[in-house]
Amino acid sequence: MTNSQSFLTAVFLHSLFPLSRLFPANAFLVLSFSFFFNISMGQTSSAPTSALRTCLSQAVGSSNVAFPGPFYQISDVKRYNLDIDSNPAAITYPSSNEQVASVITCARDHKAKVQARSGGHNYGNFALGGADGSNTVVVDLDNFKQFSIDDQSWIATIGAGTLLGDVTDKLQKHGRAMAHGTCPQVGIGGHATIGMCYGSGC
Numbered sequence: 001m002t003n004s005q006s007f008l009t010a011v012f013l014h015s016l017f018p019l020s021r022l023f024p025a026n027a028f029l030v031l032s033f034s035f036f037f038n039i040s041m042g043q044t045s046s047a048p049t050s051a052l053r054t055c056l057s058q059a060v061g062s063s064n065v066a067f068p069g070p071f072y073q074i075s076d077v078k079r080y081n082l083d084i085d086s087n088p089a090a091i092t093y094p095s096s097n098e099q100v101a102s103v104i105t106c107a108r109d110h111k112a113k114v115q116a117r118s119g120g121h122n123y124g125n126f127a128l129g130g131a132d133g134s135n136t137v138v139v140d141l142d143n144f145k146q147f148s149i150d151d152q153s154w155i156a157t158i159g160a161g162t163l164l165g166d167v168t169d170k171l172q173k174h175g176r177a178m179a180h181g182t183c184p185q186v187g188i189g190g191h192a193t194i195g196m197c198y199g200s201g202c
């Protein structure tokens, strides 16, 4: 965790233990616990090179890429499994095929790995590079949610960032359905590539 996240954790814990207001010494215990908590979470900071930062910012626009810093874990990394310490070098939010290609080119040129993220719904944090994700550039597909279906062939074209709950809703409007499990937050990207032999999707 970053210093500001540590501070917020301390404030949060402080509010959980109102006794600390009566006994200021407890505030020290709360802060100590917060420090221990952060250490035990195993958060380490990864620092993408400035050249990689510049390349990614040019690829998708500086407002569509996030790097390690305050609130990075909470607002952009969003680990599904909090027991796995995933801290990727960058999270990018491209909105076109060309931008995806540019992100991949940046990663290749700067010897970083690339991982797609659709729903981010997996126990291994694989879309974040797993436990060793510090050299990983994530391609978040949240901007890829297009949907179309041919009412003759029933072939549907679905953006990889679409979540299964939305896929179901959109197919249902055309009287169609697909087999999948009970978690509407799973992304079609991960589900269609590696997730379909789990549960009722098999």
Ligand SMILES: Cc1cc2nc3c(=O)[nH]c(=O)nc-3n(C[C@H](O)[C@H](O)[C@H](O)COP(=O)(O)OP(=O)(O)OC[C@H]3O[C@@H](n4cnc5c(N)ncnc54)[C@H](O)[C@@H]3O)c2cc1C
Pocket: 115, 116, 117, 118, 119, 120, 121, 122, 123, 125, 126, 127, 141, 160, 180, 181, 182, 183, 185, 186, 187, 188, 189, 190, 191, 193, 194, 195, 196, 197, 198, 199, 200, 201, 202
């Ligand atoms: C609690 C839970 C319940 C589940 N229940 C079911 C179920 O009922 N039925 C079922 O079939 N599955 C189920 N799964 C498994 C799920 O389908 C897989 O974990 C799936 O891979 C999640 O996809 P995602 O896009 O949400 O995850 P992500 O983390 O975004 O992606 C998972 C993996 O796929 C890769 N990936 C994502 N998008 C793409 C893409 N567009 N192109 C290439 N690679 C991509 C990522 O890089 C990552 O390695 C469940 C998983 C969990 C955690």
